[in-house]
Amino acid sequence: MTPDAILDRDATDLRARLSLRARLSHRLSRHVPTAPALPRLHGPMVSVTFDDVPDTACSTGAAVLDAHGAKGTFYVSRTLLGTATEHWRVAGAEALAEIHRRGHEIGCHTHDHSLVPTLDTRDFAADIGRNRDALAALVPGLVLENFAFPYGYASLAAKRVLSRTYGSGRSIVPGLNAGRIDRYFLRANPLFDRCLDAGLLARLMDDAVARNGWVIFFGHDVAEGASPYGCSPSLLESTIAAASRRGIPVVSIAEGMARTRGVAGERCPMQEESRQSGEISVQRAKGGPRDR
Numbered sequence: 335m336t337p338d339a340i341l342d343r344d345a346t347d348l349r350a351r352l353s354l355r356a357r358l359s360h361r362l363s364r365h366v367p368t369a370p371a372l373p374r375l376h377g378p379m380v381s382v383t384f385d386d387v388p389d390t391a392c393s394t395g396a397a398v399l400d401a402h403g404a405k406g407t408f409y410v411s412r413t414l415l416g417t418a419t420e421h422w423r424v425a426g427a428e429a430l431a432e433i434h435r436r437g438h439e440i441g442c443h444t445h446d447h448s449l450v451p452t453l454d455t456r457d458f459a460a461d462i463g464r465n466r467d468a469l470a471a472l473v474p475g476l477v478l479e480n481f482a483f484p485y486g487y488a489s490l491a492a493k494r495v496l497s498r499t500y501g502s503g504r505s506i507v508p509g510l511n512a513g514r515i516d517r518y519f520l521r522a523n524p525l526f527d528r529c530l531d532a533g534l535l536a537r538l539m540d541d542a543v544a545r546n547g548w549v550i551f552f553g554h555d556v557a558e559g560a561s562p563y564g565c566s567p568s569l570l571e572s573t574i575a576a577a578s579r580r581g582i583p584v585v586s587i588a589e590g591m592a593r594t595r596g597v598a599g600e601r602c603p604m605q606e607e608s609r610q611s612g613e614i615s616v617q618r619a620k621g622g623p624r625d626r
């Protein structure tokens with residue numbers, strides 16, 4: 335499934351914003367690695383991630399994860415914080431600080447919720463640098479370690495920047511991460527009520543067990559009557575329960591990356607490198623779309 339097929343409401347609009355060159359770069363980025371593959375996993379893992387993030391992800395979503403002793407990853411764009419969209423209100427800084435205090439991971443989703451293939455290397459680096467600095471100012475002690483592409487659109491240029499600045503980049507191409515895993519194009523499955531049913535959930539989990547794979551989910555709001563891009567609390571509960579029944583740990587992306595290195599809890603070395611090199615400077619970045 336392509337990003338367009340998942341985010342169908344915006345498909346025409348998104349395509350219109352992408353030049354042929356940008357579309358080609360996105361397609362190449364799906365197949366061309368910019369860093370060595372992750373070491374083979376020693377066991378299955380599940381991660382639950384939220385993009386943007388709606389206030390119900392921080393309240394209900396984080397509470398469901400906490401109730402099961404699991405931690406999630408919340409990918410944040412500074413520009414979206416506190417805004418209201420058609421489908422939800424985006425969480426504010428206090429909610430982020432609260433889930434961060436409880437051990438959930440905050441990740442980078444660009445500063446401007448940018449359509450990444452429209453940015454060149456310099457503008458992309460500037461954008462994610464601005465997001466890093468802005469979020470660090472809002473949430474004391476916050477260090478961003480992992481990245482998710484807005485709308486699931488990536489580029490080779492962005493992947494090269496990420497390979498110097500973040501430990502991973504998450505796409506929205508569904509499937510299992512197993513075998514040779516491209517850490518800068520991690521597959522992720524929609525945690526949407528309309529996309530995930532009991533049968534698919536069971537297949538994904540069984541596959542993860544059979545192939546020592548990493549199943550990553552991405553969602554937005556968590557509410558009864560959720561948006562087309564979110565899920566009910568019961569679907570989130572069922573997802574965690576399906577993992578637990580099979581003995582699969584539910585971990586944040588940071589924890590999952592640490593486990594691939596066999597050092598759970600270790601800080602991402604990319605992070606130290608980028609800070610020391612000063613590679614991420616604060617510059618004005620191009621504006622981008624702002625809904626999801």
Ligand SMILES: [Zn+2]
Pocket residue numbers: 385386443447484485626
């Ligand atoms: Zn987004």
